[in-house]
Amino acid sequence: MVSTNGKLLRVENLVMYFATLRGPVQAVDGVDFELGVNRAVVILGESGCGKSSLAKAILRLLPRNIARYSGRIFLHDRDVMQLSDEEFRQNIRWVEMSLVPQAAMNALNPVLRVGDQVAEPAMIHMGMSKAEALEAARTMFQRVGVAEDFLTRYPFELSGGMRQRVALAMALVTLPSLVILDEPTSALDLLTQANIFNTLKRIKKELGTSFILITHDIATSSELADDVAVMYAGQIVETGEAKDFFPDPLHPYSKMLMASVPRLRADQDPQFITGQPPSLISPPSGCRFAERCPARFEKCSEEPPVIEKDGRKVRCWLYA
Amino acid sequence: MVIEAPSRIKPEMDQREVLLSIQNLHVWYELRRFGFGIVGYVRAVDNVNFDLHLGEAVAVVGESGCGKSTLMKTILGLVKPRQGQVIFEGKDIAQADSATLKWYRSQVGYIQQDPYGALPPFMSVRRILEEPLVIAGVKSRQERLERIHRVMEEVKLYPVEDFLGKFPHMLSGGQQQRVVIARAMILNPKLIVADEPVSMLDASVRVEILKLLRGLQESHHLSFIYITHDLSTVKYFSERIFVMYAGKLVEQSPIGELLKNPLHPYTHALLSATSDPDARNALSFREVPPGEPPSLVKPPTGCRFHPRCSQMIQGLCEVEDPPEFTPVPDHRVACWLHKESGGD
Numbered sequence: 001m002v003s004t005n006g007k008l009l010r011v012e013n014l015v016m017y018f019a020t021l022r023g024p025v026q027a028v029d030g031v032d033f034e035l036g037v038n039r040a041v042v043i044l045g046e047s048g049c050g051k052s053s054l055a056k057a058i059l060r061l062l063p064r065n066i067a068r069y070s071g072r073i074f075l076h077d078r079d080v081m082q083l084s085d086e087e088f089r090q091n092i093r094w095v096e097m098s099l100v101p102q103a104a105m106n107a108l109n110p111v112l113r114v115g116d117q118v119a120e121p122a123m124i125h126m127g128m129s130k131a132e133a134l135e136a137a138r139t140m141f142q143r144v145g146v147a148e149d150f151l152t153r154y155p156f157e158l159s160g161g162m163r164q165r166v167a168l169a170m171a172l173v174t175l176p177s178l179v180i181l182d183e184p185t186s187a188l189d190l191l192t193q194a195n196i197f198n199t200l201k202r203i204k205k206e207l208g209t210s211f212i213l214i215t216h217d218i219a220t221s222s223e224l225a226d227d228v229a230v231m232y233a234g235q236i237v238e239t240g241e242a243k244d245f246f247p248d249p250l251h252p253y254s255k256m257l258m259a260s261v262p263r264l265r266a267d268q269d270p271q272f273i274t275g276q277p278p279s280l281i282s283p284p285s286g287c288r289f290a291e292r293c294p295a296r297f298e299k300c301s302e303e304p305p306v307i308e309k310d311g312r313k314v315r316c317w318l319y320a
Numbered sequence: 321m322v323i324e325a326p327s328r329i330k331p332e333m334d335q336r337e338v339l340l341s342i343q344n345l346h347v348w349y350e351l352r353r354f355g356f357g358i359v360g361y362v363r364a365v366d367n368v369n370f371d372l373h374l375g376e377a378v379a380v381v382g383e384s385g386c387g388k389s390t391l392m393k394t395i396l397g398l399v400k401p402r403q404g405q406v407i408f409e410g411k412d413i414a415q416a417d418s419a420t421l422k423w424y425r426s427q428v429g430y431i432q433q434d435p436y437g438a439l440p441p442f443m444s445v446r447r448i449l450e451e452p453l454v455i456a457g458v459k460s461r462q463e464r465l466e467r468i469h470r471v472m473e474e475v476k477l478y479p480v481e482d483f484l485g486k487f488p489h490m491l492s493g494g495q496q497q498r499v500v501i502a503r504a505m506i507l508n509p510k511l512i513v514a515d516e517p518v519s520m521l522d523a524s525v526r527v528e529i530l531k532l533l534r535g536l537q538e539s540h541h542l543s544f545i546y547i548t549h550d551l552s553t554v555k556y557f558s559e560r561i562f563v564m565y566a567g568k569l570v571e572q573s574p575i576g577e578l579l580k581n582p583l584h585p586y587t588h589a590l591l592s593a594t595s596d597p598d599a600r601n602a603l604s605f606r607e608v609p610p611g612e613p614p615s616l617v618k619p620p621t622g623c624r625f626h627p628r629c630s631q632m633i634q635g636l637c638e639v640e641d642p643p644e645f646t647p648v649p650d651h652r653v654a655c656w657l658h659k660e661s662g663g664d
Contacts, residue, residue, distance in 0.1 A: 040602075046522045046523070046524060047493075047522050159612055160384075161612065189383040189384055189549060190383065190549055190550075190551070190590060190593050190594065191383060191589060191590070191593050191608055191609065192383075192612075193593070194593035194595075194606045194608045195608045197606065198605045198606055198608065201602070201605060202605075216522055216523055217523075218523060218597045219552065219594075219595045219596055219597045220595050221597075222595060222596075222597045222598055222599060222601045222602065223595055223601045223602060223606070224602055225599070225602055226602065241599075242599035242602065243599040243600075245599070246597050246598055246599045247599075256524070257523065257524065258597065260523050260524045260526070260527050261523060261552075261596075261597055262526075262527065262530075262550075262552040262553045262556060263552060263596045263597075264551055264552040264555075264579070264591070264594045264596055265596050266596065269556070270527040270530075270556065271527065272524050272525065272526075272527040272528035272531070273524040276492060
């Protein structure tokens with residue numbers, strides 16, 4: 001990621017394991033990545049590869065059965081992992097980074113007016129009065145393209161696309177520098193989806209917000225992405241700029257993932273990846289993709305190094 | 321408006337036998353107040369006509385709420401139309417008695433969208449697949465088992481013995497969807513209706529399942545109705561495409577022709593909103609028609625797309641419902657923009 005801007009977020013060796021009866025699930029296992037100011041990184045991967053867990057790990061939204069949580073997260077060059085839970089809640093969550101959770105449109109409280117719900121984070125985290133917070137909510141509604149008179153409506157009175165915009169307004173109302181979007185449009189219609197991505201692009205331009213977009217929809221993700229990180233079995237296997245990644249992915253898994261995307265405007269036959277991702281309870285030693293990889297060789301039984309190549313990073317022996 | 325019968329002037333298509341013919345179909349849901357007194361209707365499907373040939377795969381594309389699921393349910397005989405016919409091999413399913421319906425249901429397979437929701441959690445794969453056979457009156461246990469084995473091999477759930485005793489929660493999403501497909505196929509139907517069969521699956525598995533369905537469709541010479549909102553998968557799957565908007569069929573065409581030459585402004589919008597993975601996408605905004613699909617309780621007068629259409633003709637589009645025009649052979653569109661280019 002070559003960027004003249006300073007780095008907004010730097011994640012180093014982030015680890016999050018869940019305790020289960022059969023042993024710890026290594027959902028996030030040694031993740032490193034960086035994100036520049038006013039950039040968007042998309043994290044691609046199949047379900048169960050740990051993408052949503054990564055979002056939760058960055059925001060320190062830990063489930064009760066956490067077995068291990070370590071690593072370093074620098075936000076504006078400040079290691080937020082050193083903060084206590086209370087400091088993190090007061091100064092980081094919503095203030096600096098916020099989350100639009102998966103299926104956020106269905107996560108709104110059905111018995112509260114959406115305006116009040118959007119105002120709430122501003123009151124709690126920014127110490128605004130109710131009137132100020134409602135004003136902030138009103139401004140944010142305009143930004144995300146929801147009519148002002150919707151402030152006093154209840155979630156059931158809004159369509160799916162509108163509710164998704166409300167969830168987005170809620171994440172943005174405190175003007176954080178980073179918003180994490182977990183599958184923001186997967187339940188929405190095509191035109192609504194295109195509309196929401198237009199809104200996200202505009203917000204990125206106008207407010208200078210950075211985004212982490214978590215999705216398995218590769219085609220749509222290219223609407224917002226400056227950078228791409230591919231995740232497989234709890235690890236990031238490739239990072240790079242979108243303009244390099246989309247035409248020419250490096251890691252064999254990224255290549256196969258890209259080849260599986262049906263395309264409207266090209267005639268190549270989409271391919272599928274045979275086999276299943278490995279269990280995260282006892283992942284194979286060496287490269288975790290080796291079992292499904294068409295290019296594997298003897299080396300692959302050893303843990304692959306992260307290779308830097310023209311500003312891109314890939315975790316694969318082929319490039320060593 | 322005068323309702324015309326579907327035209328049958330498709331020379332090369334017509335050599336195949338018509339399996340299913342939808343004529344003048346209206347499906348309206350009643351809106352009641354306090355349980356009595358009809359206060360209005362939801363016009364979920366409004367005057368839809370098409371023919372489906374034996375061995376033909378068609379895709380129905382549209383946004384949620386456009387009536388595509390209602391159309392599917394009517395075809396499956398689950399919803400009774402208010403008006404119009406669903407003719408399958410010469411029998412009108414909309415008016416059929418229960419014996420005909422029972423026969424009909426053995427001729428039509430249904431592949432649900434969410435495989436986990438579609439499979440009963442308390443039944444093993446074997447029982448799930450055996451049930452349709454029992455209902456269809458296959459008495460011999462041996463024959464039932466043989467047919468289960470055959471269909472599971474066809475959907476590539478092997479080794480079969482390993483899967484027979486498993487329950488749905490023990491299977492991956494792709495395997496669950498294979499069981500759903502096996503269940504739809506087990507009575508050797510002539511027609512399969514698939515409602516977003518891959519939308520809940522991962523990208524890599526999605527292609528695998530689509531290829532499996534395509535393979536089954538070709539080898540068994542099945543007629544196939546593929547309901548989806550994902551235009552990028554359509555061309556790998558079907559020969560013709562129907563575009564639905566607000567309860568109406570606005571455009572129908574062979575797939576290659578539609579992708580090259582979309583005629584309806586709505587189809588245009590759908591195509592331009594579909595992304596291919598390309599870093600340049602992030603640099604520009606997509607053109608999206610303003611607004612949202614209309615309420616089907618009080619649909620707009622005239623063309624139902626006119627409030628969102630950038631090419632609306634004042635004094636025509638908001639007044640009169642556009643009939644179907646055929647500007648290109650086999651390519652029909654319900655839009656006034658094409659009235660000059662060859663009417664009905």
